[in-house]
Amino acid sequence: MGRLTVDLCGIELDNPIIPASGTFGFGYEFAEYYDINILGTFSFKGTTKEPRFGNPLPRIAECTAGMINSVGLQNPGVHEVIAHELPRMREVLHKPVMANVGGFSPEEYAYTVSALDGEDSVGWFEINISCPNVHAGGAVTGSDCRATGEVVGAVRAVTKKPVIVKLSPNVTDIAEIARAAEAAGADGISLINTLLGMRIDLRRKKPVIANVMGGFSGPAVFPVALRCVYQVGRAVDLPVVGMGGVSSAEDVIEMMLAGATAVGVGAANLRDPYACRDIIEALPAALDKYGINEIKDIIGGA
Amino acid sequence: MVKTVYTVAGNERIARDVYKMELCGDTSMITAPGQFINIALGGRYLRRPISVHDASGDALTIIYKVVGGGTEDMSRMAKGTRLDVLSGLGNGFDTSVSGDTPLLLGGGLGAAPMYMLAKKLTAEGKRVSAVYGFASADDVFGVDELRSLGVDTAVATVDGTAGVRGFVTDGVPETYTYAYSCGPEPMMKAVYKKIKTGGQFSFEARMGCGFGACLGCSCRTVTGYKRICRDGPVLTKEEILWEG
Structure with missing residues (x-):
């Protein structure tokens, strides 16, 4: 037990840092830069039942202190992930991974979770009901309590592993969605997915993103994410993985004070492949600076 | 990396x-x-x-x-x-397949990576020729340094203010063993249609990370999905699928 250790749904993490799904692939690009076993864990690239190419290019737009992505859940499909990605991932990650799962119906989510359930390397499921890039106009399952309950219930029925539900900030009342996930049997909540945004190319006078809109992330969204984590942390009796714009050890401490048990790091990995390593290395000194002994003691302390 | x-x-x-x-x-x-x-x-x-x-x-x-x-x-x-x-x-150009008389085709900023490629090819003892295309004389760069390597270099400008009037494809010589191309997509499409040999094409995209993590620059190819940043930016003529 180090001073950075936290417990996430019954599995101990060496530290609370979890690279967020979609910014870390299956880990091996980053393993070329550093030993990724220093991470708490990571959430692998969102996986669906069928292979998906995703959205047309351009998929990326820069913003002030952030970026928009419109990847659209590109992935090779769950069977290819199991056959080729996970064996390669296991060569570089020697601890449980978080399996991020997307889908288009409760049955599809259940199918994918069921297929991954037998993989020993999967420690947790993160159920993505909040991708803004796969339906017209950015609509998400996670904007409706009933649809949220149906997906979570279907997944709950096919796995005994911890089910963490990833929520969208693009809703009227995020606490209400979190409560629906809890009632349907979720073991944890992660948030926030990206904010729906857009940019316009002034030379072409047209949207930068081919799909017009995309998911906005990066340091600019941190205050919104922090607020959502605070609200959800008080609404449910479940551990929360807080994410959205986290870029420093100080941001991690803020997220945990707001109610996060573990902290996701997303866009920062794309700007700097060493972002998570640098945050983990900076954490002990940051804890000292703010008079914190063990990081788990500050969860929800604000 | x-x-x-x-x-x-x-x-x-x-x-x-x-x-x-x-x-x-x-x-x-x-x-x-x-x-x-x-x-x-x-x-x-x-x-x-x-x-x-x-x-x-x-x-x-x-x-x-x-x-x-x-x-x-x-x-x-x-x-x-x-x-x-x-x-x-990125992967870069593969010079091992160029044959004895490779051709370089650079359009606008696409001329930038051609210099190092020409240096490598000439060092390998190959007789290199090139066509650089620009919009106008004010846009021309990199021609003298390429010629200083002994590369037979033609210039085309759209408005005819430097070199021949026309496009890169108007300067393609009669014979060459392989083609390397970099430039705007319409130009590369035209090159793709024009050349009679194998070739390699270097693509550009809005990227998130640049090292293969975010899938922000994926494209379809004959051999499956490729990330322009990581599996490219150079694709072979045989694997390119033009979209749109």
Whole structure:
């Protein structure tokens, strides 16, 4: 037990840092830069039942202190992930991974979770009901309590592993969605997915993103994410993985004070492949600076 | 692929809105012409991916065009500025398949990576010819340095103010063993149709990370999905699927 250790749904993490799904692939690009076993864990690239190419290019737009992505859940499909990605991932990650799962119906989510359930390397499921890039106009399952309950219930029925539900900030009342996930049997909540945004190319006078809109992330969204984590942390009796714009050890401490048990790091990995390593290395000194002994003691302390 | 620091050793305008920046630092990760570096700029969230114009020892040069705020910042960088850079990105051109008389086709900024490619090909004892295409005489760069390598270089401009009037494809010689191309997509499409040999094409895309993690620059190819940043930017003629 180090001073950075936290417990996430019954599995101990060496530290609370979890690279967020979609910014870390299956880990091996980053393993070329550093030993990724220093991470708490990571959430692998969102996986669906069928292979998906995703959205047309351009998929990326820069913003002030952030970026928009419109990847659209590109992935090779769950069977290819199991056959080729996970064996390669296991060569570089020697601890449980978080399996991020997307889908288009409760049955599809259940199918994918069921297929991954037998993989020993999967420690947790993160159920993505909040991708803004796969339906017209950015609509998400996670904007409706009933649809949220149906997906979570279907997944709950096919796995005994911890089910963490990833929520969208693009809703009227995020606490209400979190409560629906809890009632349907979720073991944890992660948030926030990206904010729906857009940019316009002034030379072409047209949207930068081919799909017009995309998911906005990066340091600019941190205050919104922090607020959502605070609200959800008080609404449910479940551990929360807080994410959205986290870029420093100080941001991690803020997220945990707001109610996060573990902290996701997303866009920062794309700007700097060493972002998570640098945050983990900076954490002990940051804890000292703010008079914190063990990081788990500050969860929800604000 | 490595994260490193490059120091600006020179930065000068060489054509309309086009600058050549000399950088000093470890270039050992640049293993093929056609690779790129990804530069972090203060106050800009995403890095700027720029192709390598030349690299050897501690010296690396890039040629870039001012197209927005980020490249405008770059154009004002003074000697001694330290840059946080991811170096040695992308696959680069494969010269082993070029045959004895390869042809280089560069359109606009696409001429930038051709210099290092020409250097490698001529060092391998090949007789290289090239066609560079630009919009107008004010946009022309890189021709003299290519000729100094002994490359038979033709120039085409759309308005005829330099070289022959027309496009890169109007300057393609009768015989060549292989074609290497970099430039705007319409130009590369025309090259793809025109050439009678095999070839390699270097693509450009808006990138998130530049090292294969975010899937922001994926494209379909004959051999499956490829990330332009990681599996490219160079694709072979046989694997390209043109979209749109």
